[in-house]
Amino acid sequence: MSSDLLNALIDGLRVLPSVGPRSARRMALHLLQSNRKGGLNLAEVLSQSMTQIKNCQSCRNFTEQALCSICNDSSRDETQLCVVENPADVDSLELTSGYTGRYFVLMGRLSPLDGLGPYELGMDKLFELIRSQSVKELIIATGTSVEGDATAQYISDQLVNDDIAITRLASGIPSGGDLEALSGNTLKTAFANRQPF
């Protein structure tokens, strides 16, 4: 482009996931032509977020406080702890599940090739939390990918001598699903886990 600063902006926008050179240029020109105020506001919250958002000292979810709003909420049930991979999973469960316990956010799943081991996922904090508090049920809500399964297995193996119930979200046919559209693995799992009707 004709302006070095504009080129820097286009390059800068490419840190956003799935934004290539063409989308970045479109975004930059859109902001310059029709929404400079929105662009300035974005710059401000982005700068604040990158510097002020840390991990909750208890559950590792993102928060700008020492403890996130869920960990700070004394009405939540301390006897249930739900382990999820990502902050977005907490949101999804909060919106739909009616769950009233606490969470622990791994911020990933075991993936040695990406350098993500038990330490990087804060598992020491997870086990400390379980043992220091009155957790009676640990709900493992990791995904059903190979890594998600391995993460669930690892957590459950480490707690084999602890006196807590460990559960995992049900696997099976998604609601509204036709059998013919499912992957072989989904169908196999659903068949193996069939329930009394």
Place this chain on the structure above:
Amino acid sequence: MSSDLLNALIDGLRVLPSVGPRSARRMALHLLQSNRKGGLNLAEVLSQSMTQIKNCQSCRNFTEQALCSICNDSSRDETQLCVVENPADVDSLELTSGYTGRYFVLMGRLSPLDGLGPYELGMDKLFELIRSQSVKELIIATGTSVEGDATAQYISDQLVNDDIAITRLASGIPSGGDLEALSGNTLKTAFANRQPF
């Protein structure tokens, strides 16, 4: 989300074109989890761009200087002026056309319903530029939409008494195109504008 600041960031990202709530959340979490440095850099260039990038005093293209790099380049041919709708069009022409003259960027096209008339497109500056400098050929490179055609027609009508050549980019079959894939209008124009072989 668990954090007000994170919610503000997700809202803030939605000023970007074609970014909905889900993409905005994915972008925010991606930056927080794996690229805070990139996020901070983006905040910085965004803030600088929104405040420092203005329109070039001569051609209206975006620049942080008084004159853009093309208008500042004394080796460019002052006798040719190419009118385009958007800054992106200047880039495309620079990359491909071998054109060595100057540009004028309308930053839009005539569209009365959107409040874009001759004044908003800086046409007074365009005509002043043509009359005060030694422009011999005006190349109209607006798009071939109805508005692009109307914009081209308007400019050419205003210059009917000026002693300059006015040309427009050729319309016809795009390179590598099959006839059956073209719109009726494209084919009609290409047929009407047929050239000696």
